[in-house]
Amino acid sequence: MTKPKVAFYWCASCGGCEEAVINLDEDLLKVMDAVDIILWPAFFDFKSKDIEALEDGDIAVSFINGAVRMGEQEEMAKLLRQKSQIIVAFGSCAHMGGIPGLGNLYTRDTIFQRVYTEVQTVENPEGITPQERTAVDIGELTLPEFYDTVKTLDQVIPVDYYLPGCPPPADLIMNAVNAILEGELPEKGAVLAPDKPLCDTCPRAEERREGVSIQEIKRPHEIKLSPWKCFLEQGIICLGSVTRSGCGERCIKANMPCRGCMGPAKGTVDQGAKALSIIASILGLEEEEGMTEKDVNKLLDGIVDPAGTFYRFSLPGSLLARRRTE
Amino acid sequence: MRKVTIDPVTRLEGHGKIEIFLDEEGEVERAYFQVPDLRGFEKFCEGRPAEEMPRITQRICGGCSTAHHMASTRALDDLFKVEPASAAKKIRELMHNAFIAEHHILHFFFLGGPDFIVGPGKPAGERNFMGVITKAGKEVGGKVIEVRKRLRGVIEAIGGKSIHPVCGLPGGMSKPVTEEERKSFIRAAEYLVEFSVFVALELWDNIVLKNKEYLDLITGDVYKHRTYYMGLVDENNKVNFYDGHIRVVDPDGKEFARFKAQEYLDHIREHVEPWTYVRFSYLKNVGWKGFIDGEESGVFRVGPLARLNAADGMATPLAQEYYEKMYGVLGGKPAHNTLAFHWARLIELLYTSERMLELVGDPELTSPEVINIPTEIPAQGMGVVEAPGGTLFHHYETDKKGILTGANLIAPMQNNSASICMSIEKAAKSLIHKGKGTDSTLNMIEMAVRAYDPCNA
Numbered sequence: 068m069t070k071p072k073v074a075f076y077w078c079a080s081c082g083g084c085e086e087a088v089i090n091l092d093e094d095l096l097k098v099m100d101a102v103d104i105i106l107w108p109a110f111f112d113f114k115s116k117d118i119e120a121l122e123d124g125d126i127a128v129s130f131i132n133g134a135v136r137m138g139e140q141e142e143m144a145k146l147l148r149q150k151s152q153i154i155v156a157f158g159s160c161a162h163m164g165g166i167p168g169l170g171n172l173y174t175r176d177t178i179f180q181r182v183y184t185e186v187q188t189v190e191n192p193e194g195i196t197p198q199e200r201t202a203v204d205i206g207e208l209t210l211p212e213f214y215d216t217v218k219t220l221d222q223v224i225p226v227d228y229y230l231p232g233c234p235p236p237a238d239l240i241m242n243a244v245n246a247i248l249e250g251e252l253p254e255k256g257a258v259l260a261p262d263k264p265l266c267d268t269c270p271r272a273e274e275r276r277e278g279v280s281i282q283e284i285k286r287p288h289e290i291k292l293s294p295w296k297c298f299l300e301q302g303i304i305c306l307g308s309v310t311r312s313g314c315g316e317r318c319i320k321a322n323m324p325c326r327g328c329m330g331p332a333k334g335t336v337d338q339g340a341k342a343l344s345i346i347a348s349i350l351g352l353e354e355e356e357g358m359t360e361k362d363v364n365k366l367l368d369g370i371v372d373p374a375g376t377f378y379r380f381s382l383p384g385s386l387l388a389r390r391r392t393e
Numbered sequence: 394m395r396k397v398t399i400d401p402v403t404r405l406e407g408h409g410k411i412e413i414f415l416d417e418e419g420e421v422e423r424a425y426f427q428v429p430d431l432r433g434f435e436k437f438c439e440g441r442p443a444e445e446m447p448r449i450t451q452r453i454c455g456g457c458s459t460a461h462h463m464a465s466t467r468a469l470d471d472l473f474k475v476e477p478a479s480a481a482k483k484i485r486e487l488m489h490n491a492f493i494a495e496h497h498i499l500h501f502f503f504l505g506g507p508d509f510i511v512g513p514g515k516p517a518g519e520r521n522f523m524g525v526i527t528k529a530g531k532e533v534g535g536k537v538i539e540v541r542k543r544l545r546g547v548i549e550a551i552g553g554k555s556i557h558p559v560c561g562l563p564g565g566m567s568k569p570v571t572e573e574e575r576k577s578f579i580r581a582a583e584y585l586v587e588f589s590v591f592v593a594l595e596l597w598d599n600i601v602l603k604n605k606e607y608l609d610l611i612t613g614d615v616y617k618h619r620t621y622y623m624g625l626v627d628e629n630n631k632v633n634f635y636d637g638h639i640r641v642v643d644p645d646g647k648e649f650a651r652f653k654a655q656e657y658l659d660h661i662r663e664h665v666e667p668w669t670y671v672r673f674s675y676l677k678n679v680g681w682k683g684f685i686d687g688e689e690s691g692v693f694r695v696g697p698l699a700r701l702n703a704a705d706g707m708a709t710p711l712a713q714e715y716y717e718k719m720y721g722v723l724g725g726k727p728a729h730n731t732l733a734f735h736w737a738r739l740i741e742l743l744y745t746s747e748r749m750l751e752l753v754g755d756p757e758l759t760s761p762e763v764i765n766i767p768t769e770i771p772a773q774g775m776g777v778v779e780a781p782g783g784t785l786f787h788h789y790e791t792d793k794k795g796i797l798t799g800a801n802l803i804a805p806m807q808n809n810s811a812s813i814c815m816s817i818e819k820a821a822k823s824l825i826h827k828g829k830g831t832d833s834t835l836n837m838i839e840m841a842v843r844a845y846d847p848c849n850a
Contacts, residue, residue: 083455166452178433321553
């Protein structure tokens with residue numbers, strides 16, 4: 068029997084998803100025995116032309132991580148879609164846009180301006196910026212287009228499954244791989260992680276009081292963080308209530324609040340909007356009646372970066388998608 | 394005019410493409426290394442709260458997320474003008490060394506090392522970690538898995554996740570280390586010392602140094618450039634990954650500059666080309682003269698061999714022994730052999746293991762006092778650490794509330810980007826003749842990139 072062909076590819080990403088797969092350790096070796104890797108640029112020497120040479124549908128499954136920031140990434144995603152039976156959006160960036168998706172708070176021009184002209188170390192009096200075509204003395208060099216807007220993977224190709232997390236936890240990766248190898252997959256479009264929100268599995272849940280309320284918003288560096296108390300009760304913004312569980316509460320266990328990398332829990336359409344409404348609903352709840360508008364505004368001012376906090380990992384995939392440029 | 398394209402460059406963290414232009418006779422006229430990717434962190438960090446930077450900028454590189462986390466956290470100490478708690482400094486350095494070790498092992502056994510362990514001319518399908526296990530044996534493979542697991546255990550215990558840890562705050566750490574954890578760290582460090590000497594360096598000795606063909610490749614002219622070198626050094630000018638001064642030596646090994654993170658703007662500038670998305674660092678006080686080496690060119694290198702070249706030695710005894718042996722073989726300091734970056738990497742691996750042992754033996758490591766809450770008004774802060782691939786700079790400017798108004802991030806890939814372009818061109822010119830570029834020849838050109846362990850994301 069021929070082994071199923073598997074591809075790993077990365078778009079606008081950091082490489083953490085690649086390493087998360089390597090970190091499967093012994094399990095990775097088992098997977099290697101069961102499949103035939105035909106593309107994985109981070110660790111194998113197969114080139115793009117090797118994929119072009121395949122028949123449509125030849126690849127059993129392609130795991131694609133990273134957001135779509137560059138033209139080349141969209142082309143490669145489309146090529147892999149054509150050649151693959153199953154596409155898994157792997158990790159926060161492919162799933163929702165991830166950290167690179169914060170680029171949607173700015174435009175292509177303002178990003179280029181900053182990166183190639185403004186930063187203090189750049190010496191660029193002629194204002195050179197990367198070009199899609201550059202004539203060099205001997206011929207022409209090309210670069211992929213840098214899009215104005217970062218997109219999620221499913222905004223450029225149909226995606227069959229989503230594996231969330233930054234990076235996805237090892238057990239969820241193995242569950243997904245085993246389900247694919249055994250042909251026991253859920254319905255198309257499923258997120259391959261538990262449905263419940265993180266608050267339901269949080270180790271601090273037991274200590275949490277009924278009806279949490281925030282009297283004053285604090286930032287993580289402003290107080291000594293309690294190792295057992297609910298972050299919201301400490302005034303620290305935590306996205307556990309709107310974020311999917313399955314991460315192993317790794318950040319919480321390191322005494323830091325959730326930033327939402329696993330994406331919205333089941334039933335939540337827009338992770339950021341839901342987070343904002345939940346935080347707003349518990350702000351100063353106990354004393355709301357006695358509060359003036361000024362007091363309320365002061366409380367809200369404590370949220371210093373709403374877009375970057377509530378949409379930390381999900382801006383391109385959210386209802387907002389990007390900051391309006393007009 | 395013929396063109397040979399390598400796309401993508403593989404076994405590389407991030408995206409890269411090589412374009413080689415051949416003349417009528419099939420000789421190489423020019424070769425270019427292009428980075429076809431940009432995400433724009435320097436812009437989209439603006440508007441974000443400074444204290445979130447360690448959890449945002451680490452997404453520049455998942456392979457060196459701990460290094461970005463550390464550089465960022467150190468920049469926050471500076472930004473908020475807070476001296477970190479004494480125990481926090483030790484915990485951070487321990488975590489950082491565990492990370493450097495874990496990454497160096499990843500590079501040697503999964504990324505760049507397969508070219509040597511398996512062989513540069515072996516079929517493409519074998520030049521990878523599976524080929525390494527076949528060649529070096531399952532026992533070695535098992536130890537590689539085990540040591541990486543233990544090192545990740547150290548990082549996870551301190552920072553929650555080994556990829557994208559979350560523990561760094563201005564003035565310290567989010568939580569202390571327990572005595573039980575410290576004991577497991579001791580076991581990890583001891584295992585790492587053994588691994589460094591009896592697995593990694595022994596493999597290098599047996600497979601690489603005893604093979605004349607490899608040794609000629611390392612010491613020969615194909616992979617060689619006389620450049621300046623940069624690295625972080627302690628008060629005795631010994632290699633340090635977490636703290637110290639940035640030292641630069643000239644191509645003859647003489648000290649050219651020694652400065653603090655806060656003075657980086659007096660020393661570093663970056664050049665922009667229209668055919669790649671990555672910027673090119675150079676020494677401000679020498680100037681940009683193009684893609685050339687030598688004293689007259691401001692091109693400098695960072696990373697394992699550059700660190701050893703820029704320092705006067707290693708701070709731990711075993712690593713110092715191996716350091717002396719290496720320079721003995723390479724014919725003295727500084728060594729300009731790009732492929733010797735691999736060798737220097739394994740000597741650094743040994744150093745991190747010894748340094749970890751020193752740090753885990755310190756009873757202060759388990760002190761409950763791990764943070765000093767900042768009280769000053771922030772304005773700007775700089776932080777520098779050594780990432781696996783070389784010196785890494787973070788610089789933030791903020792308003793009075795600590796919201797970013799500007800970020801400058803100089804990663805090892807920028808610092809080595811000019812050298813990488815020069816290295817692939819020299820390799821291409823030396824290896825491709827009469828238009829012949831076999832798979833193995835092209836792979837040997839890619840080897841000139843891999844030696845640096847860049848992260849071209």
